[in-house]
Amino acid sequence: MSTLHWAGLLLLAVIAGAVVPFQSAINANLSRGLGHPLWATLASLLVSIAVLLPVIIALRLPLPSLGFISKAPLWMWAGGAFGVCFIALALMLLPKLGASGFIALALSGQVVASLALDHFGLFGLVERHLTLPKLLGAAMLIAGVVLIQFSTSPARALLPDP
Template identity: 85%
Template sequence: MSTVHWAGLLLLAVVAGAVVPFQSAINANLTRGLGHPLWATLASLLVSIVVLLPIMLAMRLPLPSLAFISKAPLWMWAGGAFGVCFISLALMLLPKLGASGFIALALAGQVVASLVLDHFGWFGLVERQMTLPRVLGAVLLIAGVALIQFSAAPGKGLVAAG
């Protein structure tokens, strides 16, 4: 793969991560309006469908294989349940932890789980051994999470020297 291609992929991954705190903060407000995190989760997922269907129709995607759908193992359908879990927990925790605290802790969980998934090659992933540098990177990330979450007083921000 060319360097430009890799740079594009890396940028898209950063964008994917950057939209999460926006989604969580917006959905937290939706929770207040709808009265419960599960109503906001449902609304968020319904909006996802409303946005996604016209895109799929415009791309003229063929229908998926019914043979695959009938033979796919149950674990392949768990992604939707994990999505509900993430969105609902974000709606409950973001107002209490703040955007940076929630996202930092969620990211720490993602990194640890990713190391395990890669190490064992679960769910068809390519095995990537859990080496000391990779574990050290996760430990450093978790240390950063602790700094982000536990060093800021509520309502206090950076103050410019004047």
């Protein structure tokens, strides 16, 4: 894989992460308007379907194999449930923790879970053993979460005096 291709993949991963706080903040406002986080979760998922279906049709993707659908292990369908869990929890927690606090905490959970998934090669992933540098990186991320979430310095301290 060329360096340019690899850089493009890294950029796309950063973009994927960057849209999450926007999605969470927008959905938190939708939640207030609709009266409950679960209604906003449903609305978000329905909009996802409405956006995704035309793309699938435009790309003329073939229908999935019914044989696979009927024989796939139950854990393969859990992704949708995890998506509902993330969206609903984001809607409930983002207003209380702030965007940076919620995303930092969610990211630390993602990193810790990802290290376990990679280390044990769970759900068909290639085993990527846990190493000391990976553990140090996770620890530094969690230290960053503590600084972001539990800092008591006033926000104005970062702004220049008028």
